Amino acid sequence: MSAREDTLARIRRNRPPGDHPLPDVPLFPPLVGDDRVAEFGERLKRMGGRIAVPVAGEDPFAAVRERLDGARVVASAVPEIAGNRDLAGVARPQDLADVDVAIVRAVFGVAETGSVLFTQDELRVNAVAYLAQHLVVLLDPADLLVNIQAAYRRPDFARAAYAVLHTGPSATADIEGVLIHGAQGVRSLTVILMPRA
Amino acid sequence: MRIGLFVPCYVDAFEPEVGIATLELLERFGLDVHYPFDQTCCGQPMTNTGCHAEAAATEALFVRNFSGFDYIVAPSGSCVHQVREHLTAIPQTDDVKAVRAKTFELVEFLHDVLKVEAFPWAEFPHRVGYHSNCNALRGIHHARPSELNKPAYSKPLDLLKKVKGIEIVAPSRPDECCGFGGTFSVFEPAVSAKMGYDKVTDHAQAGAQYVVSADSSCMMHQKGCADRLGTPLKFIHIARILNGAAA
Amino acid sequence: MSIEDQGLRETAQESDHGQDGRRLQHAEAATKPVAAKTAKAAREPQPRGARIRGDRPIDQAEAAERFLAAPLHQKAHDARLWDLRGKRDTAAFGIPEWEELRDLASRIKTHTLANLDRYLEEFEANAKANGVHVHWAADGADHNRIVHGILKDHGAKSLIKSKSMLTEECGFRHYMAGTGIEVIETDLGERIQQLDNEEPSHVVVPAVHKTRFDVAEVFARTMGTDPENDDAHYLAESQRMHTRPLILDADAGMTGCNFAIAETGTVVTCTNEGNADLSGNVPKLQIHSIGIEKLIPRIEHLGVFIRLLSRSALGSPITQYTSHFRGPRVGSEMHMVLVDNGRSERLGMEEFWTSLKCIRCGACMNTCPVYRRSGGLSYGATYSGPIGLIIDPTFNKRKYSTLPFSSTMNGSCTNVCPVKINIHEQIFAWRKVLAEEHQIPLLKQGMMKAAGQVLSRPAAYRAAIGAADSALKVLPRFAVYNPLNTWGKGREMPETPRQSFHSWYKQNRMAKQDGAK
Numbered sequence: 038m039s040a041r042e043d044t045l046a047r048i049r050r051n052r053p054p055g056d057h058p059l060p061d062v063p064l065f066p067p068l069v070g071d072d073r074v075a076e077f078g079e080r081l082k083r084m085g086g087r088i089a090v091p092v093a094g095e096d097p098f099a100a101v102r103e104r105l106d107g108a109r110v111v112a113s114a115v116p117e118i119a120g121n122r123d124l125a126g127v128a129r130p131q132d133l134a135d136v137d138v139a140i141v142r143a144v145f146g147v148a149e150t151g152s153v154l155f156t157q158d159e160l161r162v163n164a165v166a167y168l169a170q171h172l173v174v175l176l177d178p179a180d181l182l183v184n185i186q187a188a189y190r191r192p193d194f195a196r197a198a199y200a201v202l203h204t205g206p207s208a209t210a211d212i213e214g215v216l217i218h219g220a221q222g223v224r225s226l227t228v229i230l231m232p233r234a
Numbered sequence: 235m236r237i238g239l240f241v242p243c244y245v246d247a248f249e250p251e252v253g254i255a256t257l258e259l260l261e262r263f264g265l266d267v268h269y270p271f272d273q274t275c276c277g278q279p280m281t282n283t284g285c286h287a288e289a290a291a292t293e294a295l296f297v298r299n300f301s302g303f304d305y306i307v308a309p310s311g312s313c314v315h316q317v318r319e320h321l322t323a324i325p326q327t328d329d330v331k332a333v334r335a336k337t338f339e340l341v342e343f344l345h346d347v348l349k350v351e352a353f354p355w356a357e358f359p360h361r362v363g364y365h366s367n368c369n370a371l372r373g374i375h376h377a378r379p380s381e382l383n384k385p386a387y388s389k390p391l392d393l394l395k396k397v398k399g400i401e402i403v404a405p406s407r408p409d410e411c412c413g414f415g416g417t418f419s420v421f422e423p424a425v426s427a428k429m430g431y432d433k434v435t436d437h438a439q440a441g442a443q444y445v446v447s448a449d450s451s452c453m454m455h456q457k458g459c460a461d462r463l464g465t466p467l468k469f470i471h472i473a474r475i476l477n478g479a480a481a
Numbered sequence: 482m483s484i485e486d487q488g489l490r491e492t493a494q495e496s497d498h499g500q501d502g503r504r505l506q507h508a509e510a511a512t513k514p515v516a517a518k519t520a521k522a523a524r525e526p527q528p529r530g531a532r533i534r535g536d537r538p539i540d541q542a543e544a545a546e547r548f549l550a551a552p553l554h555q556k557a558h559d560a561r562l563w564d565l566r567g568k569r570d571t572a573a574f575g576i577p578e579w580e581e582l583r584d585l586a587s588r589i590k591t592h593t594l595a596n597l598d599r600y601l602e603e604f605e606a607n608a609k610a611n612g613v614h615v616h617w618a619a620d621g622a623d624h625n626r627i628v629h630g631i632l633k634d635h636g637a638k639s640l641i642k643s644k645s646m647l648t649e650e651c652g653f654r655h656y657m658a659g660t661g662i663e664v665i666e667t668d669l670g671e672r673i674q675q676l677d678n679e680e681p682s683h684v685v686v687p688a689v690h691k692t693r694f695d696v697a698e699v700f701a702r703t704m705g706t707d708p709e710n711d712d713a714h715y716l717a718e719s720q721r722m723h724t725r726p727l728i729l730d731a732d733a734g735m736t737g738c739n740f741a742i743a744e745t746g747t748v749v750t751c752t753n754e755g756n757a758d759l760s761g762n763v764p765k766l767q768i769h770s771i772g773i774e775k776l777i778p779r780i781e782h783l784g785v786f787i788r789l790l791s792r793s794a795l796g797s798p799i800t801q802y803t804s805h806f807r808g809p810r811v812g813s814e815m816h817m818v819l820v821d822n823g824r825s826e827r828l829g830m831e832e833f834w835t836s837l838k839c840i841r842c843g844a845c846m847n848t849c850p851v852y853r854r855s856g857g858l859s860y861g862a863t864y865s866g867p868i869g870l871i872i873d874p875t876f877n878k879r880k881y882s883t884l885p886f887s888s889t890m891n892g893s894c895t896n897v898c899p900v901k902i903n904i905h906e907q908i909f910a911w912r913k914v915l916a917e918e919h920q921i922p923l924l925k926q927g928m929m930k931a932a933g934q935v936l937s938r939p940a941a942y943r944a945a946i947g948a949a950d951s952a953l954k955v956l957p958r959f960a961v962y963n964p965l966n967t968w969g970k971g972r973e974m975p976e977t978p979r980q981s982f983h984s985w986y987k988q989n990r991m992a993k994q995d996g997a998k
Contacts (some may be wrong), residue, residue, distance in 0.1 A: 041617040044773065044821045048598045051829030057595040059778060060588045062785055065578050082499045084801065130763045131729045150799045163762040163810060167755045185799070186784035194780045195745050198611070198808035199762070204799050207755040211670035211686055213514055213693045214561050215713035216505055220669055221721060221728075222755025222802070241982045243936065247946040248975050250982035257990075269986055272939035279936070283886075284912025284921065285929035291937030320909070368891035372905075380570065381848065381896035383579040407563070411850045415889025420967045421925070422887060424546040425854050427971025428555075429889075458972030 064186060073148040073181040074230065081151030084205030085218055087227040101138070101173050101227050108137035108171075114161045115142045115175055116234060130164035139169035143176045144193055146228070149184035152204040153228060156197035163199050172206070172223040175231045237267045238303035240296075240337070242310045242450075243275040249450045255477040256309040256340055262355070262477070263348060270299040276308075277323070278316040282416040290323035297324070297333045305347065306337040309473045311370020311449050312416070314339040319373065339374055340473055341448045345389040352396055355478040359399030363442030364390060365433075365456070367449035368411050376448070380409050390448055390472060397475055405436035414455035430459030434467055444468045446475060514713075515557045515692045525553040527695045530680070530858025536880045538920075541887040544859035545851075548690075558690055559853040562683075566847045568796020569897060576788070585785050587901035590838035593743075593776050594828060600743040600776045601819065607746030611808035614816045621651030624820045628653070628735070628768060631816055632662055635766050637732035643750065643757035644668040645737025646684050646841055647772045647820060650863045650876075665727045667756035669720055676703040682857030682865065685794045685843040690856045734760030736806070738771040739840065740786060744779040747807045748817060751790055751800040758804050765813045769806060774824050774837040786840065789899040793842040827875050832910045836871050838900040845894035845904060851887055860884060867894035871907040874915070882920035885911040946981050 038046070069076040078088035089100030096102060098118060105111060112133060113120035118140055127133060141160055143153035153174050160166050182188050194200050207222030218224055237260060241253035260267045276296055280289035296317070300306045308314050317337040324330060344350045370376045377388035394400055413419065413429025420426075434456050437445050445467055447453050453469040460467045470479065499505050517523035528551040531544035549555050573579045593600055605615050616631075618624035624647075632640060640662060642648065654675065657664045666675040670687035674680065677699045681687030688696065693711040701708035706719045736757040740749040748769045750757040761767045777786065791800045809815035828834050846852045846866030857865035862873045862881055870888055873881035885908045892905040915921050916929075935941050968974065980988075 039617065040619040040623060040821070043619055044617060044819075044825050045598045045601065047821075047825035048601075048773075048828060051825060051834075052598075053591075053595050053828065053831075053834055055595075057588070057592045059592040060585055062585055062589075062781060065581075068576065080798070082501055083505065084797065084799075085499060085505055087500045134725070134729050152799060152803070157810065164759070167759045167762065185788055186781075189781050189784040189787075194747065194783075194805055194807075197805070198810065200805040200807070201758060202799070202803040204801050204803075206801070208753045208801050209669045209717060210753075210795075211668075211673070211688055212691075212696050212713040212716055213557065214564070214686075215514065215693075217714060217717040219721065220717060220754035220756075221667060221724070221759055243942075243946070246982045248978065250978055250980065250985050253982035254985060269990070271983070271986070271991070274939055274942040275936040277933075277936070280929045280933050282890075282912075283925060283929055284909075284914070284916030285926060285933070286913050287917070288926075288929045288933035290933075292933055295937050295939070368889065368893075372892035372896065379893070379896055381573075381893060383573050383576070409893075411889045411891035411893070413850065413889060415891070418886070418889045422542040422545065422851075423967040423970050424542065424549050425851055425887075426889075428549055428854050429850050430972065454975050455972065458968070458975065461973040462971065 067149065067183040069148045069183055073183060074178050076148040077146055077151055077181055080149065081205060081228060084151050085208060086151060086205035087225065089227055089229045091229060091231060097229065097231055100229060104171055105138055110136045111138045111140070112136045112165055112169065113140045114159060114165070115140050117175060117231065124161035124165065127162050130162055130168070133162060133165050133168045136165060136169040138171045138173060139165045140173040140175065141166065142233070143174050143180065145180040145182050145188070145191065146176045147182050147185060147188050147202070150204055152202040154188065154193065154200060154202050156193060157199045158197070166201070166203070167222040170224055172203070172226045174203070174226065174228045176228050177233045178230050179232065235265055235304045236302070237265050238300045238306040239267050239269045240273060240276075240300065240306050240308035240313070241269070242308060242313045244454070245309060245450055248454060249471065252309050252450055252471040252473050255471065255473040255479065256307070259473055259477040260307065263350070268303070273299045276313040276316045277321065278313060278416065281316060281320050281323070286323040293321050293324045296321070297330050300333050300337070301329055303336065305343065306333065307340055307343045308337065309340045309448065309471060310451070311339045311367045311374055311376060312451060315369035315373035339370060339448065341376060341390050341393060342374060344393060344476070350393065353476050356476055357398040357478070357480065358475050360443045360481070361401045361403050361441055362394070362444045362446045363403055363405055363437040363440055364394065365412065365445050365447040365452060366390070366409050367447060367452050370448055371409055393476060394446065394472065403440045403442050405440045407436055412452050412456055414452045416451075419455055426455070427459060430455050431463055434460040434463065434465050438465050438467055442467065444470050446470055446472050448472050515553060515694070517553055522553060523694050525551050527551070527691060528554055528856065530682075530856070531861030533861050536877060538883045539861035539880060541855065541859050541861065541883055544861070545855035545887070548856040548859055549854060554690065554692060555854060555856070557692060558856060561689060562847045562853045565795060566897070569793055569844055569847065572792035572796045572798065582785055582789055583899055583901050586789055586899055587838060589777060589782050589785065590900050591835065593778055594774065594834065594837050597773065597776060597828070600778060601773060603743040604741055604746055604776060605819070607744070608817055611746050612815070613746065613808060614814070616816065616818045618818055618820045618822070620822045621820070624651045624770065624818055624822070625653050625656040627818055628770070629657065629660055629662070631766070631768060632733055635732065637662060637766060639663040639665065639727065639731045640733045640735055641665045641667050641728050641731040641760050641764065642735035643737065643752060643760045644671050644687070645735070645770055646863065647737055647770050648735070649681060650822065651820070665724065665731065667724055667728065667760060668752070668754060669717060672720060672724065673699055676700070680858065680863070683843055683846055684841045684864070690858060728759050728763055731764045733766040733768060734764040735768040735770065736760050738769055738775050739790065740777050740783065741771050741775045742780055742783070743776055745807060747780070747805050749783065750804045750806070751787070751802070752804070753801040755802050758802055761804070761806055762810070767806070767809070767813065768816045768818065770818050770820060772824065773819055773821055790840060790842055793844040793897065793899040823875055830875070833871060833875065833907055835902055836868070836907060838902055839868055840900055842899055844897040844899065848893045848897045850891070851889065855887070860887070867904045867908070868902070871904060871911060874911055878920060882915050885915065943983055946983070
C-alpha cells in the first residue's frame with residue numbers, strides 16, 4: 038500500500054468518536070471606527086510601515102521622491118510612474134536582485150491590521166516584492182476593507198496562484214528581541230494613498 | 235448542615251494551626267463540624283506522579299471517612315481539586331460521586347455557600363500579597379486567571395477585603411506559578427527553587443509584609459525559599475486571618 | 482555611500498521608531514538589552530541543551546540546572562518570553578470576542594481532524610487541479626527521501642528554506658548533510674542555530690536562548706564578522722548580506738505550512754522576515770512540507786486563525802507576511818509533501834488526539850514558568866515546552882517519558898492556547914499512562930507505593946506524623962526519603978510543630994465530640 042492509502046486508512050480507523058460539527062463563523066463587529074483611512078494609517082505605522090497622503094497639486098510621490106531620486110534601479114508595475122527596469126521583460130526573478138525601489142499597486146488594504154494584498158498580477162514578478170530594497174505601494178482608499186474577516190471573504194484567494202498580505206516591511210526580533218527591519222525582504226514599505234486611474 | 239472537616243496530610247503534620255483555625259472559623263458560623271479521626275490524605279501525592287493505582291486505597295479511605303456529610307470542607311485548593319477532579323482510581327459509585335461533589339475548599343465554601351458578608355472578629359493591619367495556588371485558581375476557579383479575557387473576579391480577595399485594616403498589594407506577575415507543583419518540588423528542585431525565589435522576591439518588591447494563601451503547600455515552599463534568601467516575608471493561611479489571627 | 486550602507490543607517494533608525502517617531506512595540510522586547518557588569522560576565526558561555534544518549538530518557542532537570550547556572554542567559558530568556566506573554570495579553574484583551582475566537586478555532590480544528598481523510602482528499606484534488614505535484618510521506622524518513630528525490634530529479638545543488646518545525650521533526654537537515662546538496666536556512670533564528678550546529682529552542686524565536694554575544698561569536702566563527710561587534714543591527718545586516726547571494730543562487734526553495742486550505746489547495750505561511758516568500762518565489766523549484774494536521778476546511782476560516790496566530794505568538798495583530806501559495810509560477814514547478822509521521826496514529830489516542838489542533842504559536846512556551854527558566858534545549862526534543870510534553874511521548878515514549886514530569890501542571894498554558902488544547906490535563910493523563918507502563922523511575926514508583934500504603938492505613942499514618950519527639954518526620958515523606966534530600970538543596974526545611982492536628986484534636990476536642998469512627 039502506498040503512503041497515501043496507508044495514511045488515509047489509518048485516519049479512518051482512528052477517527053475520533055462523537056459529533057464534531059463545523060461551527061458557523063459569525064461576522065464580528067469591526068474593531069476599527071468609521072475612518073478606515075485613519076485606522077489603516079495608524080496600524081500600518083505601528084507595524085513599521087509608512088503612510089503617505091499626497092496633497093492635491095503636489096508631486097504624488099513626494100514622500101518617496103528622495104528615495105526614488107537616489108535609486109539606481111527602479112522597477113515599476115504601475116502606470117502612474119515609470120521605472121528603469123521593465124518587469125515584463127524579466128527572464129528570471131534573480132535578475133531583480135539589484136532593484137532599489139519597486140512600485141506596485143495593492144488589490145486592497147485592511148484597516149484593522151494595516152495590511153495590503155498583492156497577487157502575481159500586481160507584482161508581475163512575485164520576487165520583486167522581496168528582492169527590492171524598498172517597496173512603494175499604491176492603494177486606492179476605496180479599496181480599504183475593514184478587517185481580516187472581510188479580506189478572507191474576497192474571491193482573490195480562490196483565484197490567485199500567489200496571494201500575499203504585506204503588513205509593513207520585513208522584520209525580525211530574533212536577536213535579543215531587538216526589532217530589525219529589512220531582515221531578508223524590503224527595508225521599508227511606504228503606502229501612498231492614490232485612487233486608481 | 236453536617237460538615238466534615240478535611241485537614242490535608244501536610245497541614246496535619248506541619249501547619250495544624252490552619253486546621254484549628256478552619257474548625258474554629260466554621261464553628262463561628264454555628265455549623266455542626268465533625269472531624270473524622272481516621273482521615274489521612276486525598277491521594278494527591280500519588281496521583282500527582284501518575285501513580286493512580288497506588289492512590290486507590292487512600293482514595294477509598296477518604297470516601298469511607300467522608301460519606302454522609304452535607305459538605306466536606308478543606309483548607310486547601312489543591313486537595314479539593316484532586317477530590318473533585320481526580321478521585322478516579324476507585325469505582326465511581328453513587329457514594330463516591332456524592333462525596334466528590336460535596337467537597338469544598340474553605341474560601342469557596344465561605345463565599346459561595348455561606349455567602350459570608352462580614353468577619354467582625356477579624357483584624358489584620360498589615361500589607362499582604364495574595365498568592366493563588368494554581369489548582370485553586372485554574373482548577374476550582376477561585377478568581378479570573380490573568381490569561382483569560384473574561385470579567386475579573388476573586389473570591390479570596392472578596393473575603394480578605396472584609397478584614398479590618400488589611401492592605402492588599404499585588405506582585406508584578408500576579409498568578410505565575412510559585413514552583414511547588416507537588417512532587418515537582420523534589421524531583422526538579424533547581425527550577426522549583428528558582429521559581430520560588432522569583433515569587434518571594436516579587437512579593438517583597440511589591441511591599442508585602444505577609445504572603446497570604448488558601449494553600450499551605452505553596453507557602454511551605456515559598457517560606458523555604460524566602461528563608462534561604464533572607465527575604466523578610468511572613469506567611470499566613472487565609473483561614474487564620476479570617477478566624478481573627480492578629481499576626 | 483552605497484544604497485545598502487545608506488539603507489543600514491536609515492533603517493537602524495527606522496527600526497526602533499515608526500514614522501511618527503514613537504518607539505515601535507511589535508515583537509520588540511520591552512526588556513533592556515542583556516547587560517553584563519563586566520566583559521567577562523558578558524562572555525558567560527551559552528548553556529547547552531539536554532544530553533542525548535540514544536533512546537535513554539532525557540534528563541531535563543539536569544539540563545535545566547545548567548541553564549540556571551548561567552544567570553545572564555536565564556534571566557534574559559525569562560524576561561524576553563514573559564514580555565511576549567505580556568504582549569499576547571494586551572492583544573487578547575484588545576479583542577472583545579477573543580475567547581469566542583479560541584472556541585471557534587478549537588471547534589474548526591476538531592471537526593477537521595474528525596474528518597481529516599475527506600479534507601486531505603479535497604486538498605489533494607484541488608492542489609493537483611492547480612498544477613501542483615502532491616506527494617505523501619508516511620514518516621520523517623519518507624519525507625526526506627521524497628524531497629531529496631525531487632531535488633535530484635532537478636539537478637539541484639542548493640536549497641533555501643524558511644522555518645518549518647515539521648522539517649526539524651523529520652531531521653531533514655541532518656539527512657541532507659550527507660547528500661551533497663547544500664541546505665540553507667533563511668530565517669535569522671534558524672540560520673543562527675544552523676551555523677552553530679544546534680537545534681532551534683523555540684517554535685517561533687529559535688535562538689531566543691542566545692544573547693547577542695553568543696550570536697556575534699557564531700557569526701564571527703562562520704561568516705567572518707567582527708567578533709567584538711555584538712550590535713543586533715550589525716549582526717542581522719551581516720546575515721542578510723551573507724545569505725542573499727545564497728538565495729539568489731539556490732536551485733530550489735522550501736517552506737513549511739501554517740495552514741493548508743482544503744477548499745482551494747492553498748498552503749499558507751506566516752512569517753515576519755519574508756524568507757518564506759523568497760524561498761517560494763525566487764528559485765524555479767518550490768517545495769512545501771505540510772503536516773497533515775495543518776488542514777482547515779475553507780479560506781474564510783483564516784479569518785479566525787490569522788487573527789489568533791500572531792497575537793498569541795508575539796502580540797502583533799498579524800505577521801509582516803501572510804502568504805498564500807496555490808499554484809506554480811509560469812515556468813516553475815511546485816511540489817507539496819503531505820507528512821503523517823505518527824499523526825494518524827495519534828488521532829486514535831482518546832486523551833491526546835486534540836494535541837493535533839496545535840498551530841505552533843509558542844504561546845504555551847512563553848507562559849510556562851518552567852520553560853522560561855530551563856530553556857527549550859533542555860527538553861532534548863524538536864518540540865519543547867508544554868506542547869512538547871504532550872506530543873513528544875508519541876514520537877518516542879521511552880526517550881521522552883521524563884518530559885511530562887517537567888511541569889507543575891499550573892494550567893497557564895491551557896489558558897493561552899489559541900485552539901484550547903487542554904495541555905495541563907494531558908500532562909496529567911500522560912503521567913498516569915507512563916506510571917502504568919512502568920516508564921517512570923523504579924525508585925519513584927516504589928516511594929509512591931510505600932506512601933500509598935501508609936496513607937491508606939489510619940493508625941500507621943498517625944504514627945508516622947504524630948511522634949512528638951521525632952527529629953524531622955516529614956510529609957511528603959519522600960522529601961527526606963530521597964537520599965539526596967533535594968528539598969533541602971534550595972530551601973530551608975519546614976519546621977515541625979509541637980503536635981499534629983490529629984494530636985491536638987484528640988487532646989482538645991475528642992472528649993467533647995464523637996469524632997472517631
